[in-house]
Amino acid sequence: MLTINIICVGKLKERYWRDAVEEYSKRMKPLCKLNIVELSEERMGDDPSDAQIRHTITAESERILQKLGKGDYVIAMCVEGKNISSEELSQRIEETCLTHSTIDLIIGGSWGLSDELKARADMKLSMGKMTFPHQLCRVMLLEQLYRAFQISKGTKYHK
Template sequence: MLNVKIICVGKLKEAYWRQACAEYEKRLHAFCTFSIHEIPECRLPDSPSQAQITAALQTEGEKILSVAGNSSLFALCIEGRLLSSEQLAEKINGLAVNGTSTISFIIGSSFGLSEELKKKADFKLSMSPMTFPHQLARVMLCEQVYRAFQINSHGKYHK
């Protein structure tokens, strides 16, 4: 069974975001081993310098990579590629068929992801040219991963 991880920087503060993710996590267990890993966000001053931001992203990136291990990395970033739900399903299915055992989707902090981490990613994914709060992006990603598995299993969820 495929392992799917969502590795994200920061915690979900509001209960409704946690409940939404928990619902998709429950649904996904029928298709894969699914887990969400939260990496603590580096504390920065109110007006951080670029050097401070770069250092924080580097530290967060190292923690993300330690959790990701030897998985196929999908970095969510603005410069990533836009995919339809069907294309994401196809990509996940293709990796599974070709022997990938673990896929890790990575959501960075409000400052994004380190350049090193983006270079190590097997795929850069953009959810939209619009900007979303990280909490909402996490819920949307959970839903799209669930939708991808529904598409691949010819379920009724995706119409």
């Protein structure tokens, strides 16, 4: 069975985000082994310097890199990533299953991911040009993963 790790910076503080993640996690249970790994975010003031931002990106990305398996297929969620359809995501997952047993999807902190981490990724994926809260991105990603599995199974969930 495919293992999917969602590795993300920060915890979900609001109950409604946690409820949504819990619902999609429950739906995913028969489809794959899903792990959500929450890593601590760096603390910064309201007006951080460029050096503080660089430090934050580096520190958070290093924690993420430590969680990646050597043979894992890594997808970095980042603004410069590729925009694909739900059908294309489904196809990508199907293809990846042929060569990898684990897919790691990375959601960085609010300042993004380091160049080193993006270079480690096998794919860079974007949710579009709009900016979304990281909590919402986690829910959207889970919904799209669930949808991708439903597309592969040919169910009516995806219309």
